[in-house]
Amino acid sequence: MEVRVFCPATIANLNCGFDVMGLCLENIGDEMIFRKTTTKGIQITKITGADLPYEVSKNVAGVAALAVIENRDIDFGIAIEIHKKIKAGSGIGSSSASAAGAVFGVNELLGKPFSKSELIEFAMKGEALASGSEHADNVAPCLLGGFTLVRGYHPLDVIKITSPEKIYAVVLHPHIEVKTVDARAVLEPSIPFHKAITQWGNLGGLIAGLYTQDYALISRSLQDVVVEPFRKHLIPHFEKVKNIAVQNGALGSGISGAGPSIFALCEGKKIAETVAEAMHTQYSKTRIPFDIYLSKINDKGVTLL
Structure with a gap:
């Protein structure tokens, strides 16, 4: 019932x-x-x-x-x-x-x-x-x-x-609004052939890395040459947060969905905690309120409580 x-x-x-x-x-x-x-x-x-x-x-x-x-x-x-x-x-x-x-x-x-x-x-x-x-x-x-x-x-x-067992995600959510329609509007209707090839290679590498639990391959593949260059300007301090995440050990970092959240994938909880702290410290320098989350990958999806 x-x-x-x-x-x-x-x-x-x-x-x-x-x-x-x-x-x-x-x-x-x-x-x-x-x-x-x-x-x-x-x-x-x-x-x-x-x-x-x-x-x-x-x-x-x-x-x-x-x-x-x-x-x-x-x-x-x-x-x-x-x-x-x-x-x-x-x-x-x-x-x-x-x-x-x-x-x-x-x-x-x-x-x-x-x-x-x-x-x-x-x-x-x-x-x-x-x-x-x-x-x-x-x-x-x-x-x-x-x-x-x-x-x-x-x-x-x-x-x-x-998901590979050791992957954790860190998500920083700035309290600003980025409408999906606006995030779509900044994208170019076509992309250069060489960028398409790079993106296909990265996508294939990411999938292969996930299946083989090759964290170095996952890290090399978490690159976006098609969408991020246009959308990153919609998120204040995005580049600084992304760079600080990678510098502190993240496998990669980028825009979550259409934004404004910024995510980082990490190998192991300890690195994820270090990355979360670094991202928190970096964004605390701004005047923008935010939330930050650290999560293991959920392999079950929607569940009964």
Whole structure:
């Protein structure tokens, strides 16, 4: 009759994997509660932590939930509570957590007719409301856990990559807003051939490094020559934070999603703690408030509480 769900934050793009790569974080996320009701349909009955619409068709979670029950003959309704802990516009998958959590929770109350992989397409409907297009680079890792690669959309083809054991992520979230539409607008419609080749090589290297747990290869591959050069100017002090992370041992650092969050991947918790402290010290020199998180990679994705 009732399920409680943890909906984790995610990092998308991972420098060289623009729009196709993502990873799932362990200790950062929203919570959602789903209850069966006698009134058919989807209702959103409570929202905390964010000013979001209760109207189902205007809410990311509501739209995603509706997609799951569409054309299914069920004799009950579902009430949803949303408790947001991931700030909207933070660049760590706030809307994706809502969409992924919604489809997972509804699927549980339906008796789990869909696998987690099958739920990705439903979650993408919610993402479309938030960003204007159906994409899976955040909802896929949120649902499946670990690292994910979106190989293609027609048909949807998502590959889960289990995270190397020692990888930790550090995320610094400046309290500024970078709208996805603005982050998209600064990108060039075409890229030079030599940059495309470099980016393909880095993406292949990153995937190979993850599979073989070759941390040196992962580090060499965490380079972005296509998107970061245009977007980094939207995030104050980005270069300084990135450089200080790498100088203190990070495998690599970059923009999380469309920003403004800055992430760093590290080999081992001790290095991650050192990197987190260095990033914190560097950004404390600014007048911009921020949060900083340290997380192991979450290999399970959305889970029941």
